[in-house]
Amino acid sequence: MDEQKYAISQYHDTKEIYARLDNLISQPMRPVNREKMQEFLSYFDNQCRRSKDLTDEAKKFIPGGVQHNLAFNYPFPIAIEKVEGAHLWDADGNQYIDFLQAGGPTVLGSNYAPLREKIFELLRSCGPVTGLFHEYELKLAQLVNRYMPSVEMFRMLGSGTEGVMAAIRAARTFTKKKYVIKVGGAYHGWSDQMVYGLHVPGTGRLEAKGIPRGASSATEEFFPNSLSALKRHLMVNRLRGGTAAVIVEPLGPESGTRPVAFDFNQKVRELCDEFGTLLIFDEVVTGFRLGLGGAQGFFGVKPDLTVFGKCISGGYPMAGGVGGRADVMMCFAAGIGGTGERAYIGGTLSANPLSCVAGYYSLLEMERTNAPVIAGRAGDRLTKGLQAVVEKYDLPFVVYNQGSIVHLETSGVMLLDLRNPIRLARELKPRKHMMEEMGAAYMSQGLITLAGSRMYTSMADTDDVIDEALRKFETVLSACA
Ligand SMILES: Cc1ncc(COP(=O)(O)O)c(C=O)c1O
Structure with missing residues (x-):
């Protein structure tokens, strides 16, 4: 064994x-x-x-x-x-x-035959998309919850970029705070607010062509591994609208190209708790490549929200999602059983049966093998x-x-x-x-x-x-x- x-x-x-x-x-x-x-x-x-x-x-x-x-x-x-x-x-x-x-x-290897067969089966009976609920949405959400207990609730989306957008929107809705802090050099997709400090730490809006200044005016970056710089941002923001979330790639920017110290994520967790800020783990690469428990399982750190991409649909389109604390995730449901304000998200093809069946069986197969x-x-x-x-x-x-x-x-x-x-x-x-x-x-x-x-x-x-x-x-x- x-x-x-x-x-x-x-x-x-x-x-x-x-x-x-x-x-x-x-x-x-x-x-x-x-x-x-x-x-x-x-x-x-x-x-x-x-x-x-x-x-x-x-x-x-x-x-x-x-x-x-x-x-x-x-x-x-x-x-x-x-x-x-x-x-x-x-x-x-x-x-x-x-x-x-x-x-x-494709942790299983590309074009993995047993997974392909499951997709063919689904396509024969249901086709790729209906716009209506399919049992595999539930099965996938349950499976993710089993592997990552911090993901009490889950929403499937179209890409990692969308997952990040949704997570930030939920964090702002839930906390009623303004700023989002990322690590310089990290990649969190290409949404207006995250094309900031891309690839090279400290470069802010260098790549933000075609993006209005206001779109990233509440985004901040700190130098990789510099917890003191993160704390300074959190302290300053406390006086001007607060920090809704800190978002990290848990291995460090660009999938660990600038690696983090082992206790980095835990220290960020502690700072988030001190300042009443949500911690978002961008596990687009690490979940489930690092293991079915993701980076959060490996480091033993519990984020409030987790962003998914890539593996969540086993390499099949569309690969994205967000999950986490039920009270925060309920922001997405306000009209349906929720109590607070609604954070708007959508996506015609999101959570389609093809993506959900691909995610479900690829994760099960990753566990089995x-x-x-x-x-x-x-x-x-x-x-x-x-x-x-x-x-x-x-x-x-x-x-x-x-x-x-x-x-x-x-x-x-x-x-x-x-x-x-x-x-x-x-x-x-x-x-x-x-x-x-x-x-x-x-x-x-x-x-x-x-x-x-x-x-x-x-x-x-x-x-x-x-x-x-x-x-x-x-x-x-x-x-x-
Ligand atoms: C850490 C991280 N976050 C977000 C994204 C964006 O995901 P997507 O390309 O699915 O929009 C990527 C893509 O590589 C990524 O590596």
Whole structure:
């Protein structure tokens, strides 16, 4: 009997990771040497002709030719045709090991056959959508409650972005307070109020093109891990309308790219209690990738509200939701059994039977197979192997993982910030380009990563798959200057 319940076998030494990351960005970049990079790039011209033709044509009809912002699309996007388990095949028939895993939802592996069968069954009897109640809505809400007891009530929505919007709306309605505080650099989707301090801490409205100032005037950010800065915001806000919620990615911004200390979430919980503020866990990535209890189960911290995405529908559309304390969640029901004011939410296709059946059976299957833990072990193996390669070639690159979320920082671009604005201005572009090049170099060897610096592993990643991936990574990393 496997006793391990969470994907993380051992929590990292966060201070040590930051020391290594600081060392990485204090050094000159170590990109792939120019000659070898030309060789890697020639793969695309020689072996990806159909992808190129398709995506060139797409540029005429789709802005920029692509609609997914998860993968870097350098030198041009690859068109995918077939997917199974740990592998993808492109339109030219090339095979890849898939460490993007659609951005995280497919912990069971891509296009998992037993789940697909359940979907076919439902489609045959009911079709994908009715606009009316379906039993699987209830079954999924009950299951989430069983895994995460803090989720006393649950609302299925269309995406993580919508889940965040709903959580903030409920928090403001319930507390009657104004401000929402996030961690600088964290990603909580693309709603008007959350396009604030994106990617690079301290950048506030830098990315807020097309968003009126007022939309984010009650959003604030604090530097990752800085509990004193969070406390200062909470104290100031107390004098001017209060803080409705603090929202965190529990592993740290960008799925733990800027990792948190183990006790960070507990300390945020305590501050929220001190200031009468709701704590929102954005578990779009961590629930249920970290384990069926999510990050809240792993860290043993109870949020007031939890945001879901990705895994909540097993990688099938539409993946989003919000859940939590019954008294707060009842804000969404005011007319139907509720007593207070109503926080408005909607969505024609939200909670459709297809999404609910997909979520229900994928979670049950993850429980039956212990998929989060198996995916976590694959992440451990990949991390250890990459660390050995980095050491072998004496590279300053930093490799660490939180179970099935593996970080391979080579350019360090994600670690630049406004505390050193001169370095940020000077190095942002070249380091970003290096990250794109690394992504392309890995792809030329048959490895798909998330933006050249993150990998999601799944239950389909056997030891053989990981070992093959390590050989391919070594081909690239050994060519770094
Ligand atoms: C932590 C986090 N929150 C929210 C979102 C937004 O979810 P969606 O893309 O479903 O809108 C994402 C997406 O990657 C995410 O990683």
